[in-house]
Amino acid sequence: MAAPPREELAETMAGARHTRVPxxxxxxxxxxxxxxxxxxxxxxxxxxxxxxxLGPRAAPWSATDLDFTAFLQPPSAxxxxxxxxxxxxxxxxxxSGARRSLLVGLxxxxxxxxxxxxxxxxxxxxxxxxxRTLMWVTDLLLVLPAFLILAVMSPLFTAGRWLLFVAxxxxxxxxxxxxxxxxxxxxxxxxxxxxxxxxMGVAPxxxxxxxxxxxxxxxxxxxxxxxxxAAILTETSLSYFGFGIQPPDVSLGGLIADGSATxxxxxxxxxxxxxxxxxxxxxxxxxxxxxxxxxxxxxxxAG
Amino acid sequence: xxxxLLRRTANxxxxxxxxxxxxxxxxxxxxxxxxNYEGRNPRPPAAVVEAQxxxxxxxxxxxxxxxxxxxxxxxxxxxxxxxxxxxxxxxxLARRAGVTLRxxxxxxxxxxxxxxxxxAAAAVGQYGWFDRLSTAxxxxxxxxxxxxxxxxxxxxxxxxNDLLGVQVFLVSGEATPGLADGVGAGLLDRAKHLVLPTISxxxxxxxxxxxxxxxxxLDVLDADFxxxxxxxxxxxxxxxxxxxxxxxLIPAVTYFAFTFGSLLVGATIxxxxxxxxxxxxxxxxxxxxxDVNTVAAISCFAALAVMLASLASDVLHAVLDPRVRVG
Numbered sequence: 085m086a087a088p089p090r091e092e093l094a095e096t097m098a099g100a101r102h103t104r105v106p107x108x109x110x111x112x113x114x115x116x117x118x119x120x121x122x123x124x125x126x127x128x129x130x131x132x133x134x135x136x137x138l139g140p141r142a143a144p145w146s147a148t149d150l151d152f153t154a155f156l157q158p159p160s161a162x163x164x165x166x167x168x169x170x171x172x173x174x175x176x177x178x179x180s181g182a183r184r185s186l187l188v189g190l191x192x193x194x195x196x197x198x199x200x201x202x203x204x205x206x207x208x209x210x211x212x213x214x215x216r217t218l219m220w221v222t223d224l225l226l227v228l229p230a231f232l233i234l235a236v237m238s239p240l241f242t243a244g245r246w247l248l249f250v251a252x253x254x255x256x257x258x259x260x261x262x263x264x265x266x267x268x269x270x271x272x273x274x275x276x277x278x279x280x281x282x283x284m285g286v287a288p289x290x291x292x293x294x295x296x297x298x299x300x301x302x303x304x305x306x307x308x309x310x311x312x313x314a315a316i317l318t319e320t321s322l323s324y325f326g327f328g329i330q331p332p333d334v335s336l337g338g339l340i341a342d343g344s345a346t347x348x349x350x351x352x353x354x355x356x357x358x359x360x361x362x363x364x365x366x367x368x369x370x371x372x373x374x375x376x377x378x379x380x381x382x383x384x385x386a387g
Numbered sequence: 388x389x390x391x392l393l394r395r396t397a398n399x400x401x402x403x404x405x406x407x408x409x410x411x412x413x414x415x416x417x418x419x420x421x422x423n424y425e426g427r428n429p430r431p432p433a434a435v436v437e438a439q440x441x442x443x444x445x446x447x448x449x450x451x452x453x454x455x456x457x458x459x460x461x462x463x464x465x466x467x468x469x470x471x472x473x474x475x476x477x478x479x480l481a482r483r484a485g486v487t488l489r490x491x492x493x494x495x496x497x498x499x500x501x502x503x504x505x506x507a508a509a510a511v512g513q514y515g516w517f518d519r520l521s522t523a524x525x526x527x528x529x530x531x532x533x534x535x536x537x538x539x540x541x542x543x544x545x546x547x548n549d550l551l552g553v554q555v556f557l558v559s560g561e562a563t564p565g566l567a568d569g570v571g572a573g574l575l576d577r578a579k580h581l582v583l584p585t586i587s588x589x590x591x592x593x594x595x596x597x598x599x600x601x602x603x604x605l606d607v608l609d610a611d612f613x614x615x616x617x618x619x620x621x622x623x624x625x626x627x628x629x630x631x632x633x634x635x636l637i638p639a640v641t642y643f644a645f646t647f648g649s650l651l652v653g654a655t656i657x658x659x660x661x662x663x664x665x666x667x668x669x670x671x672x673x674x675x676x677x678d679v680n681t682v683a684a685i686s687c688f689a690a691l692a693v694m695l696a697s698l699a700s701d702v703l704h705a706v707l708d709p710r711v712r713v714g
Binding site: 118120177202220223224226227228229231232233237239240268313317320324325337340341344347350354357358363364365366369373 | 398402403405406410411413414417418452483526527529530531532533535539542545584652653655656659660670671675682685687690693694
């Protein structure tokens with residue numbers, strides 16, 4: 085990049101004294117919220133979070149309560165979303181499932197993206213044997229059928245050990261991103277500032293965490309967002325077959341599986357859980373797409 | 388070139404071997420075939436259970452390494468062992484692979500063709516009504532999980548059948564058993580069974596392909612060679628189809644090979660909801676029935692499918708893009 089002419093540089097510096105230059109995160113946030121997609125996605129996500137975490141406090145029933153006077157009843161003033169065959173309140177249990185799905189999605193996304201960033205950047209920076217080993221493991225995990233492995237391991241996730249499930253799910257989601265990170269690291273490591281740091285004797289891990297990864301921040305943030313929906317979808321299909329989140333925890337996938345059996349004559353058992361899931365994924369995808377545009381320097385819209 | 392291919396093939400075989408072995412070891416540790424016998428009523432004598440489990444190489448009291456070696460020896464001779472109640476694993480899976488292929492083929496082809504066309508049309512009329520509509524639809528479809536979509540189709544079909552008083556769509560199985568009214572009726576019956584699962588597979592694919600293809604097409608539309616083609620006097624339509632679309636098809640084609648490979652085992656939900664007895668359904672059943680050998684065989688099949696798919700996508704890429712062959 086050519087240096088700006090002297091006068092222009094002086095002008096920018098003078099301007100900088102008067103108006104605060106917006107930070108990158110502020111710029112991205114502003115561009116994110118300017119698009120319709122970003123606003124809708126953000127609003128949907130925020131209201132889902134509020135509903136899932138605060139809604140149950142306002143509702144008369146909790147997810148573990150059974151109402152023995154109302155089996156499989158349609159929505160009413162007492163049961164906002166109706167009841168299941170066991171007398172469970174559908175609103176309470178759906179919100180409980182949504183809470184679990186949101187938590188699983190967020191944790192898995194953060195974990196898998198972090199892992200992808202570390203594995204990919206180390207492979208791309210060191211090359212040689214580190215690269216070959218890490219990429220071989222990546223290929224192996226791509227070849228292993230994730231659904232089957234997670235399903236076989238499902239007995240381990242009982243008794244509230246859903247965090248183990250989160251870790252295993254994350255272990256099968258990082259591979260593709262790490263390949264992209266590796267490729268980008270390979271080109272970044274030839275840049276002057278990295279070479280300068282290397283010749284000054286900065287330790288390689290410091291270079292990676294201080295100079296390489298911040299340069300990939302936009303890719304990683306967008307990837308983490310999209311991983312949220314991927315994680316929620318995988319969790320749902322595993323839980324649908326009873327291999328995911330285990331009782332006493334409930335998840336939307338399990339609710340949809342139970343509800344689908346009674347959907348024809350008691351639609352409220354199926355549609356509320358399905359609807360919450362659809363809105364959740366839609367919101368995450370919209371936010372991810374708007375975020376990608378906001379980070380993209382070629383989007384053509386300044387500030 | 389020959390050396391590269393050889394090394395690549397060797398690595399593929401190594402990956403499949405390691406992946407299958409890991410799956411076997413995990414399944415043999417985590418699953419418990421003994422409980423299948425002990426859950427029976429009347430309960431078989433302990434010695435019988437023991438002998439049966441040992442005969443099938445499923446005895447959890449034998450060391451894992453010994454069971455693994457017996458199993459691996461069998462696999463090398465092309466024998467994937469037996470299920471927990473003594474049937475051959477290989478024969479059953481071969482039949483099921485056929486069922487899955489018949490289910491997936493139409494959905495994948497339909498989904499990719501329709502998706503590519505929709506994406507290309509959206510790119511040509513960027514920011515027009517079709518572009519906006521298809522983008523909105525793609526977002527909506529991508530937000531609907533297959534589980535929900537499949538059940539929505541079933542609910543919709545039952546409602547429509549009731550409304551019309553005729554069985555337009557059939558929602559369970561591959562064909563009606565015991566139907567013997569000639570070839571025409573048989574084919575119609577199969578088509579009625581196939582419509583809904585195909586839609587449930589194709590819709591998601593259309594959404595993905597249309598997003599991909601739209602982006603690729605937008606990149607190509609401004610390229611010099613498209614402008615040159617039109618400057619030479621080619622009509623806009625011909626230039627777009629012959630030059631722009633053909634070039635921008637490459638990623639879609641490689642993606643096609645990949646989805647096809649993963650769906651051979653990954654159509655689990657569609658198969659379960661619509662009652663097709665294919666690979667995906669067997670995967671669930673084998674884990675539920677603690678069927679170690681079947682789980683390992685399905686893993687091997689899945690690994691093989693993914694490997695062949697990635698190989699096919701590389702070959703297709705090289706065929707379509709001369710730059711890859713030179714480079």
